[in-house]
Amino acid sequence: MHIDLTGKTAIVTGSTRGIGFAIAAGLARAGAAVVVTGRQQQDVDAALARLRTDALGATVRGHAVDLGNAAGFAQLAQLEPECDILVNNLGIFGPQPFDEIPDEEWTRFFEVNVMSGVRASRAWLPGMRRKNWGRIVFISSESAINIPADMIHYGFTKTANVAIARGLAKSLAGTGITVNSVLPGPTLSEGVQHMVAPGESAASALEKANAFVREHRASSILQRVATPEEVANMVVYVCSPQASATTGAALRVDGGTADTI
Structure with a gap:
């Protein structure tokens, strides 16, 4: 299977390292013009340098913006008004006992892990509607199904990602826009x-x-x-023209961790 994303612009949030970077690299190698985001300019610059080595000849650019709030998305949407492929990868995690998680931390996890994807999808969906083509992917987690006892606040946000992706896909029924969630395991x-x-x-x-x-x-x-690249492979496929009949799905790259059929 040859995936060709030439002529498509892809925005990957939280993509200076880890799974986000691997996704950005995979999309760039497939021919997409890729936009990298991170909070620190030095991290963005380092990621772009790596991408230009990993995906020779690719069109890549990046922006240092804080996407943990609405103002950051307003700034990014001005800088990047066009988007064909949106990967909502931005997320935070960390173990913490339930009775020690204060209200502010619940709010922070919700803002970063859930509202970032909501705001991004809302920002670039109108352009996708005009073209009647688009790909939106929410990076969830197997923790959406297997809520970790030591990261309940994280698990609930990952469940929310799956719910939003499913609902948004249903709202776009009959269009050329697909919405899916991808659930990596460890x-x-x-x-x-x-x-x-x-x-x-x-x-x-x-x-x-x-x-x-x-x-x-x-x-x-x-x-x-798993390796970040193994997760990225699934995401690149879901973003491709070949995945046109896959929408509203929760796709697991969890190594079989979620013990369900």
Whole structure:
């Protein structure tokens, strides 16, 4: 299968590292003009430099904006008025006991993990409607199905991603615009590496992350963490013309962790 996204503009939120960066790289290699976002200019610049090496000849650009609030999206929409492919990847996570999570933290997780996707979709959907073509992808998590006891505030936001993607897809019935959610399982992004093995080598982090999967995600069929690129492969496909009949779906790249049929 040859995926050709030439002539399409893709915006990937939270894409300076991890799964977001892998998605940006995959889309760029498929020919899309890719827009990278991050909060710090130095991170954006570093990501663009890597992309230009990973996807030679690709059109890539980036913006340092805080997409954890409405003002950030207003700024980004002015800078990038056109978008054919939107990947709502921006998200935060972190373990915390339920009775120690204050109201402000619940609000912060909701603003970043849920409202960022709502605001982005609302901003660029009119342009997709005019073209009668578009792809919107919400990066959720297997935690949307298996709510983690130590990250309940994170899990509920990932469930919300799935619900919004499904509802938005239904609202676009009969159009050329598809909306889906992708649910990664444990994935060795930079954030996860820092959580399981702060300050240690990549090899050590991989070993510890795989041990975490076997101990705490015993239902995993893969029995290891995924790579960001393995998740990105699914996202690039969903964004392609070949995926035109896939919409309203919750697509799992979880290594079989969610023990449901």
